Amino acid sequence: MMVGSAMQWVSGVLSTITVEPVMLVDGACKEAMLIYTENVQMNKICSVKLGYSPEVCANLTAHPQESVNVQREFSLFAFYNSILMSIPPLIFILFMGAWSDKYGRKISLLVTMCGHMIYAAGYLVSHWQTTWPVELLYPITFFDALGGSNVGIISATTSYISDITNEKQRTSRMIVANSLWYLGGPVGTLVAAVMIKHVGYHLPLAMALVAYVAATVYIVIYVKESHGPFAGKNSHAQESAPPQKVTIVKMLADFFNWRRVAESFKTAFKRRDGNLRAILITVIIANSIRRLARGFFMYQFVRHVLHWDATDYGYWISYRNFLAAFGSLFLVPLCSKILNIKDTLLIIMGALSIVSEYACYGMVGGVAQTFLMWLGPAVSIISNAYIIAFRSMSTKLVTSQEKGRISAVMAALNGLMPMAGYAIYSPIYYYTVDTFPATQFFFGAILNLMVMIAFIGIEVSNAAVIHTNDDAEKGKKDDTSKSVPDEPKLNKLPVTLTPLSRSASLPSGRCASWIPKGSRQPPSRNEPTVWYSNALTDSELTASEVGGSYSTKTNLPTVFYWPNISNLSLRFGHVDNFEVTLSDRNDYKRLQMRYTWHQANLAQIKLSRTLDSPW
Numbered sequence: 001m002m003v004g005s006a007m008q009w010v011s012g013v014l015s016t017i018t019v020e021p022v023m024l025v026d027g028a029c030k031e032a033m034l035i036y037t038e039n040v041q042m043n044k045i046c047s048v049k050l051g052y053s054p055e056v057c058a059n060l061t062a063h064p065q066e067s068v069n070v071q072r073e074f075s076l077f078a079f080y081n082s083i084l085m086s087i088p089p090l091i092f093i094l095f096m097g098a099w100s101d102k103y104g105r106k107i108s109l110l111v112t113m114c115g116h117m118i119y120a121a122g123y124l125v126s127h128w129q130t131t132w133p134v135e136l137l138y139p140i141t142f143f144d145a146l147g148g149s150n151v152g153i154i155s156a157t158t159s160y161i162s163d164i165t166n167e168k169q170r171t172s173r174m175i176v177a178n179s180l181w182y183l184g185g186p187v188g189t190l191v192a193a194v195m196i197k198h199v200g201y202h203l204p205l206a207m208a209l210v211a212y213v214a215a216t217v218y219i220v221i222y223v224k225e226s227h228g229p230f231a232g233k234n235s236h237a238q239e240s241a242p243p244q245k246v247t248i249v250k251m252l253a254d255f256f257n258w259r260r261v262a263e264s265f266k267t268a269f270k271r272r273d274g275n276l277r278a279i280l281i282t283v284i285i286a287n288s289i290r291r292l293a294r295g296f297f298m299y300q301f302v303r304h305v306l307h308w309d310a311t312d313y314g315y316w317i318s319y320r321n322f323l324a325a326f327g328s329l330f331l332v333p334l335c336s337k338i339l340n341i342k343d344t345l346l347i348i349m350g351a352l353s354i355v356s357e358y359a360c361y362g363m364v365g366g367v368a369q370t371f372l373m374w375l376g377p378a379v380s381i382i383s384n385a386y387i388i389a390f391r392s393m394s395t396k397l398v399t400s401q402e403k404g405r406i407s408a409v410m411a412a413l414n415g416l417m418p419m420a421g422y423a424i425y426s427p428i429y430y431y432t433v434d435t436f437p438a439t440q441f442f443f444g445a446i447l448n449l450m451v452m453i454a455f456i457g458i459e460v461s462n463a464a465v466i467h468t469n470d471d472a473e474k475g476k477k478d479d480t481s482k483s484v485p486d487e488p489k490l491n492k493l494p495v496t497l498t499p500l501s502r503s504a505s506l507p508s509g510r511c512a513s514w515i516p517k518g519s520r521q522p523p524s525r526n527e528p529t530v531w532y533s534n535a536l537t538d539s540e541l542t543a544s545e546v547g548g549s550y551s552t553k554t555n556l557p558t559v560f561y562w563p564n565i566s567n568l569s570l571r572f573g574h575v576d577n578f579e580v581t582l583s584d585r586n587d588y589k590r591l592q593m594r595y596t597w598h599q600a601n602l603a604q605i606k607l608s609r610t611l612d613s614p615w
Helices: 002-016 020-049 054-058 064-103 106-128 134-146 149-164 167-199 202-222 248-255 258-269 276-292 298-305 310-338 343-362 367-379 384-396 400-432 439-460 538-547
Strands: 492-496 512-514 559-563 568-572 578-582 594-597 605-609
Touching (some): 020 064, 064 298, 106 134, 149 167, 167 202, 276 400, 310 343, 400 439
Antiparallel strands (some): 568 594
């Protein structure tokens, strides 16, 4: 019996696996390729560009001046390479994000993986051709960036998981997927370090290429489209539009639609209730600063200061990535779910941990301080809370229809940061490499300190009270508020609905409804009302929205009574230009499609809408 239950549980777990293996493989190959590519680049700079002998290039630690020259040339190459790493992903994400909302996520995943395959194959061939100049690596970077590179895979998998999960499942699935991506890092770097030491670079690069090919085949065969015209009748295609005929020409025309880019940035900067716009802009800027503050010349630093080779660095980066993955897989869920720590506090904790980490690296001046390199990752074990909290917080500040757009904006700006980072860090490292090469870490610590101070200000001013509650958007099949008691209290408070023009009765308007628990039949106005409901089901609401028509079955009472409860949920079938004002704005949370206010004494709600035609 127990064996059967265990097998059933295992089968259930396996059935939920979708893009997680892709995240694991991509995380491992990404970190492994980082070691491979930087060594290939430096070897070509040393032997081809500067013309040093193989003996000198193989033992730069014994030739200080040659080592400094190689480091400086590498910093310049890295800057120009970063431009190619940043601009194409920016364009890809801004267009592909909105495009995939219509046509599905699978194509986006495949395009990104094809870019990764070209990248691995290009470096493999370039390493074989020892006389090729380092500049030939630029087009290899360009083809990878054209598919979105790292921001492309993160954006596509995040959107895919959002499509196939409800709100309760989403957070845990996101944490698992992101943790596997980070966990793949130490696996990849450890394997890379061992293989470089024993077999050189050719076989590891070939293995990375094979791994990318395997991940691409897995996507084609096992990952089902989540929505859109290619979704078919699979289990993940919930609330998708009916299958429609599409052509390559139409898909390309929809992809190169500049209005999508404009809409994405309008979403980021449009006016919102209270100070939500200011907080959202702060989140976007702070997330970009977080990426900008990353140390871009870590490998060059340890080679020059600590005389590490690729194997030594591989062991250290494996240790660092393992601690980061452990923190995101166990400590971040502990803080957010069990201890109920808010997003703002998670950001403060993450920023503080990175400041401490960079302070450790900044005090490394030679081999005697090597222990600080191993202490740094330990003090920053919670640093990934930073990243997860930014993603979570940004989606809570916008409506459901805007989540894809705001994610695209953040991912696009994130993709620009390598270029901006190299533009800043390259001159810093270029002019300090022979005097105080750890300067870069203090600069990064200052940037993270600025982010920490900004969010301390938000927390102290109570501007982020909106983030103390869970996202009110329920799952696609679960639209019932779980926190409303079955037997409401008898003390009742009046709730008044006042539209802009005429009565709240909507015989020809767009559908609006209270979500009931149990029966969907509207109660009598004279009853102590807990619910008022539209007769439509959620699937009917969705179908009417997709088809461009709207329900006519709604008839809201102008005044009715609501018990004194702690959770109030509203459901609107279509909510462009929808605003809600409360008589008491001390603690509420605004979300598209479903709105929840945690109000001890809700006195009055005024609803106003801008429609194509008056009510």
